[in-house]
Amino acid sequence: MILHEFMDFEILRVIWWGLLGVLLIGFALTDGFDLGVGTLLPFVAKTDLERRVAINTVGPVWEGNQVWFILGGGAIFAAWPPLYAVSFSGFYLAMFLILAALILRPVGFKYRSKRDSALWRTTWDWALFIGGFVPALVFGVAVGNVLQGVPFYLTEDLMSFYEGTLLDLLNPYAILAGLVSVAMLVMHGAAWLVLKTEGLVAHRARGFGIWAALATIILYAGAGLWLANGIDAYAFVGDIAHDGPSNPLMSEVAKGGSWMSAYSERSWIAIAPTLGFAGAALAVLGFLAGKEGWTMIASKLSITGIVSSVGLTMFPFILPSSIAPNASLTVWDSSSSHLTLFVMLVSAVIFVPLILAYTAWVYKVLWGKVTAQDVMENSDSVY
Amino acid sequence: MELDIVELSRLQFAMTAMYHFLFVPLTLGLSIIVAIMETVYVMTNRPIWRQMTKFWATLFGINFVLGVATGITMEFQFGMNWSYYSHYVGDIFGAPLAIEGLMAFFLEATFVGLMFFGWDRMSKVTHAVVTWLVAIGSNFSALWILIANGWMQNPVGAGFNPMTMRMEMTSFFEVMFNEVAQAKFVHTVSAGYVTASVFVLGVSAWYLLKNRHTELARRSIAVAASFGLASALSVVILGDESGYSATHTQKMKLAAIEGMWETHDAPAPFNLVGMPNQQERETQYAVKVPFVMGLIGTRSLTTEMPGINELVTEAEGRIRNGLIAYDALIEIRAARDNAGTETVTRFEDHSADLGFALLLKRYVDDPRLATDDQIAMAANDTVPGVLPLFWAFRIMVGLGFAFVAVLAFFFIRASFYNMRFPRWALRMAVIIIPAPWIAAEMGWFVAEYGRQPWTVDGVLPTALSVSNLSVAQVGLTLSGFVALYSILFIVEMGLMLKYIRKGPYMDVAETDAWMTQHNRQLTNGSPAQPAE
Numbered sequence: 029m030i031l032h033e034f035m036d037f038e039i040l041r042v043i044w045w046g047l048l049g050v051l052l053i054g055f056a057l058t059d060g061f062d063l064g065v066g067t068l069l070p071f072v073a074k075t076d077l078e079r080r081v082a083i084n085t086v087g088p089v090w091e092g093n094q095v096w097f098i099l100g101g102g103a104i105f106a107a108w109p110p111l112y113a114v115s116f117s118g119f120y121l122a123m124f125l126i127l128a129a130l131i132l133r134p135v136g137f138k139y140r141s142k143r144d145s146a147l148w149r150t151t152w153d154w155a156l157f158i159g160g161f162v163p164a165l166v167f168g169v170a171v172g173n174v175l176q177g178v179p180f181y182l183t184e185d186l187m188s189f190y191e192g193t194l195l196d197l198l199n200p201y202a203i204l205a206g207l208v209s210v211a212m213l214v215m216h217g218a219a220w221l222v223l224k225t226e227g228l229v230a231h232r233a234r235g236f237g238i239w240a241a242l243a244t245i246i247l248y249a250g251a252g253l254w255l256a257n258g259i260d261a262y263a264f265v266g267d268i269a270h271d272g273p274s275n276p277l278m279s280e281v282a283k284g285g286s287w288m289s290a291y292s293e294r295s296w297i298a299i300a301p302t303l304g305f306a307g308a309a310l311a312v313l314g315f316l317a318g319k320e321g322w323t324m325i326a327s328k329l330s331i332t333g334i335v336s337s338v339g340l341t342m343f344p345f346i347l348p349s350s351i352a353p354n355a356s357l358t359v360w361d362s363s364s365s366h367l368t369l370f371v372m373l374v375s376a377v378i379f380v381p382l383i384l385a386y387t388a389w390v391y392k393v394l395w396g397k398v399t400a401q402d403v404m405e406n407s408d409s410v411y
Numbered sequence: 412m413e414l415d416i417v418e419l420s421r422l423q424f425a426m427t428a429m430y431h432f433l434f435v436p437l438t439l440g441l442s443i444i445v446a447i448m449e450t451v452y453v454m455t456n457r458p459i460w461r462q463m464t465k466f467w468a469t470l471f472g473i474n475f476v477l478g479v480a481t482g483i484t485m486e487f488q489f490g491m492n493w494s495y496y497s498h499y500v501g502d503i504f505g506a507p508l509a510i511e512g513l514m515a516f517f518l519e520a521t522f523v524g525l526m527f528f529g530w531d532r533m534s535k536v537t538h539a540v541v542t543w544l545v546a547i548g549s550n551f552s553a554l555w556i557l558i559a560n561g562w563m564q565n566p567v568g569a570g571f572n573p574m575t576m577r578m579e580m581t582s583f584f585e586v587m588f589n590e591v592a593q594a595k596f597v598h599t600v601s602a603g604y605v606t607a608s609v610f611v612l613g614v615s616a617w618y619l620l621k622n623r624h625t626e627l628a629r630r631s632i633a634v635a636a637s638f639g640l641a642s643a644l645s646v647v648i649l650g651d652e653s654g655y656s657a658t659h660t661q662k663m664k665l666a667a668i669e670g671m672w673e674t675h676d677a678p679a680p681f682n683l684v685g686m687p688n689q690q691e692r693e694t695q696y697a698v699k700v701p702f703v704m705g706l707i708g709t710r711s712l713t714t715e716m717p718g719i720n721e722l723v724t725e726a727e728g729r730i731r732n733g734l735i736a737y738d739a740l741i742e743i744r745a746a747r748d749n750a751g752t753e754t755v756t757r758f759e760d761h762s763a764d765l766g767f768a769l770l771l772k773r774y775v776d777d778p779r780l781a782t783d784d785q786i787a788m789a790a791n792d793t794v795p796g797v798l799p800l801f802w803a804f805r806i807m808v809g810l811g812f813a814f815v816a817v818l819a820f821f822f823i824r825a826s827f828y829n830m831r832f833p834r835w836a837l838r839m840a841v842i843i844i845p846a847p848w849i850a851a852e853m854g855w856f857v858a859e860y861g862r863q864p865w866t867v868d869g870v871l872p873t874a875l876s877v878s879n880l881s882v883a884q885v886g887l888t889l890s891g892f893v894a895l896y897s898i899l900f901i902v903e904m905g906l907m908l909k910y911i912r913k914g915p916y917m918d919v920a921e922t923d924a925w926m927t928q929h930n931r932q933l934t935n936g937s938p939a940q941p942a943e
Contacts, residue, residue: 033619037677053670058689087524087528088524088525088527088529089524089807090524091479091520091521091523091524092517092520092521092522092524094479094483094520095512095516095517095520095521097483098482098486098512098516099509099513099516099517100633101486101487101490102486102505102508102509102511102512103509103512105489105490105497105501105504105505105508105509106501106506106509106510107509109497109498109501109502109505109577110498110501112489112490112497112501113490113494113495113497113498113501114494115490116487116490116491116494116497117490117491117492117494117878117879117880120674120878120880120884120888121884121887121888123487123490123491124491124888124891127484127487127897128891130423130480130483130893131480131481131483131484131899132480132895133477134476134480135477135899135902137476138472138473138476139473139476139902139906142473142906142909142910143906143909184576184744185499185576186498186575186576187494187495187498187879188494188495188498188878188879189879190626190879202744250700272577273572273574273575275574275575275576278747304442322688328720336513344542364501364502364505364506364579364580365502365572365575365579365580367579367580367581367583368502368503368505368506368579368580368583370504371580371583372510375509375510375513375514378532379510379513379514379517380513383513383517383521386518386522387517387521390521390522390524390525393525393529393533394524394525394528394529394532395530400757408916408917409527409528409530409532410528411918
């Protein structure tokens with residue numbers, strides 16, 4: 029196959045860096061509200077019926093939403109194999125926590141209301157809480173660590189060794205990043221519950237939503253200030269070929285300077301954090317004004333801004349190494365081959381629009397609020 | 412036994428993969444059976460078929476969710492436990508996994524929610540389309556996963572790049588249309604169809620024995636027996652196809668399955684039963700059927716099939732060849748972009764055997780320093796455990812033929828004996844419910860254990876593929892998965908049994924009313940009335 033030669037390796041790499049962002053944002057926007065609803069479940073819904081209402085707002089869609097996460101993993105594997113190899117084995121126990129939580133969650137949705145026992149149902153409610161809160165936190169913690177650099181090195185054979193422990197991951201900055209993630213996804217989950225429910229559940233969700241959106245603004249600002257003043261950035265020493273072989277050891281990288289210098293080099297990227305703040309602020313107003321649809325959109329904008337600000341700030345770095353900076357993974361030296369990126373792009377161009385189209389159709393079919401009456405009338409078939 | 416990191420990682424992969432595959436075959440088959448039932452409902456408008464659709468869909472859902480939950484582990488543990496593998500072959504192996512998500516998993520997961528929640532929100536025809544999309548998505552999912560697995564068995568369309576120290580794709584077309592993958596795909600999904608058919612048959616038989624829900628049970632048996640019989644035949648035929656392709660792609664696996672130590676004059680006999688002995692290098696107490704192995708393996712009377720001992724000698728030669736490639740590779744790497752053409756040619760001429768040199772890494776850090784003894788040991792390592800393969804294969808094949816017989820019996824009784832089934836046959840149908848799962852797990856065991864000592868046949872040794880983790884870390888996640896999966900298994904079985912005992916519980920009044928009227932019309936001999 030020579031078709032792929034018509035598209036520059038460099039351009040393909042940038043496109044796949046962008047697509048990785050699209051997948052992560054897709055995950056945060058769709059599965060994000062599931063995680064938020066799970067985290068809020070014990071607090072916004074007190075009675076069994078209220079909890080069933082809350083669960084059934086995500087009941088028909090969580091499976092599709094979760095595929096964004098699976099696909100994110102698959103796309104990292106296919107387009108950025110070194111990233112997949114280094115990060116998943118490095119963040120080993122953290123990954124296990126996420127997996128365990130995400131395994132509990134689908135089972136919780138599906139099995140919770142299949143038995144009448146109160147103990148059974150409460151147990152699954154807490155499983156759903158864990159399944160929402162733990163991944164939301166750990167994803168943020170992971171991002172916080174990536175920004176600081178991760179302690180790994182590569183041998184000449186490109187075998188990776190990770191020198192940290194699970195506790196090292198839980199450093200103060202990473203925990204702050206984790207809290208940003210939790211606040212942001214709780215805001216999103218609350219916006220979803222306000223949109224899809226009525227009465228007490230919606231009322232309580234509104235209260236939590238306002239506080240979560242405010243917390244998002246404050247924590248995100250704090251994380252930004254800390255990043256500007258207390259965390260070293262990484263940069264290439266000299267030039268690097270943008271279409272060279274994917275071997276991270278062939279470039280020289282130094283630690284030092286500030287990630288914020290990206291904003292003077294490419295000032296347009298300031299749009300991302302602006303969106304992050306403005307979206308959350310609009311969400312607060314939306315919650316207060318009772319504009320359900322607008323609140324949801326504002327929350328989506330905020331999440332899009334916050335997630336993309338991380339990637340845009342670090343570009344072209346993807347996973348810097350704190351103990352062997354030369355091994356840092358970047359857009360220019362840790363992708364798949366030219367051919368694989370091209371093949372993957374062709375399949376993405378075919379299938380992503382299709383996915384977006386049928387997902388939109390499914391949400392349209394399911395449009396409208398989930399009420400206590402719906403749940404009681406269809407008690408046998410709903411969650 | 413002292414477990415090292417490689418063995419622990421293998422144990423974890425085997426455990427999570429085999430556990431995942433408890434749910435996958437039922438998903439593959441039941442999704443289609445439910446879609447068939449719903450199609451009959453749409454065409455005939457008879458409420459009993461809607462009730463059947465909803466009932467089997469409930470069991471499908473309980474099973475499906477665990478398939479999804481355990482599938483998450485599958486997608487991520489390559490990076491977690493097999494990071495050198497992920498780096499070394501991710502350029503090829505990652506693509507089918509990602510395309511699986513894009514093309515198949517998104518489809519099934521997005522529509523499965525509507526399948527359960529959408530009954531009142533769309534027309535009958537639209538809902539049936541949604542159900543079919545779930546079935547199609549599930550089956551396409553299997554296609555891409557088996558393309559990925561097929562590549563591990565027969566790594567075509569790829570070559571080693573010394574600059575990136577990994578395998579890179581050279582032809583997506585070859586990876587996709589890998590003959591091993593194609594044969595495996597049809598074999599595996601057919602096995603899923605058989606699993607679901609035997610499941611539907613067994614549960615329905617239990618209802619007939621208890622004299623409950625007989626209308627639903629009879630119709631379900633009719634669907635399961637005909638769909639299952641066709642699938643069981645397909646499993647056997649495509650299994651044979653897999654064996655045939657293994658004769659030129661994975662000779663060692665085939666010889667081990669056969670317990671065939673020495674090369675035999677063509678056509679080789681088939682060891683029906685026997686006791687392979689790895690130390691003595693012979694298969695004791697063998698009962699041989701003349702000619703059969705040669706016919707299955709080569710489809711000819713004159714082609715010879717190499718025995719294990721001959722293949723070990725061949726492996727030794729390939730190790731020595733691989734060492735030439737390894738030596739050239741080190742030179743190329745040291746010279747970066749400036750390696751001489753002689754070195755590059757030397758590498759390219761021998762790079763097909765590079766993986767064999769890597770087998771020595773188990774014994775010595777720099778394979779070039781290996782002694783003759785170490786080379787001989789590495790060559791011996793290319794023989795997988797013969798005894799377990801020999802028997803796992805025979806159990807799988809024996810069960811495969813048994814399913815053909817059982818399903819054919821029920822098909823004949825359903826078609827020509829007015830759906831009257833003897834009680835002994837119904838009891839047998841209940842008892843054999845677990846059998847397809849045993850056959851499927853044996854099949855995976857043969858495929859994966861038979862590929863050892865490789866993760867990617869001839870390219871990357873298993874011992875080299877693992878992540879650099881501590882025994883404590885892998886031990887912790889392994890016990891975590893065992894605990895979590897055991898609890899979920901008990902919960903799932905409990906719910907499955909509860910909902911089977913409960914029987915169909917949706918649209919009961921409406922269906923019963925229609926059924927009574929329908930039966931009255933049948934006995935009166937008047938034409939069936941238009942529905943609803």
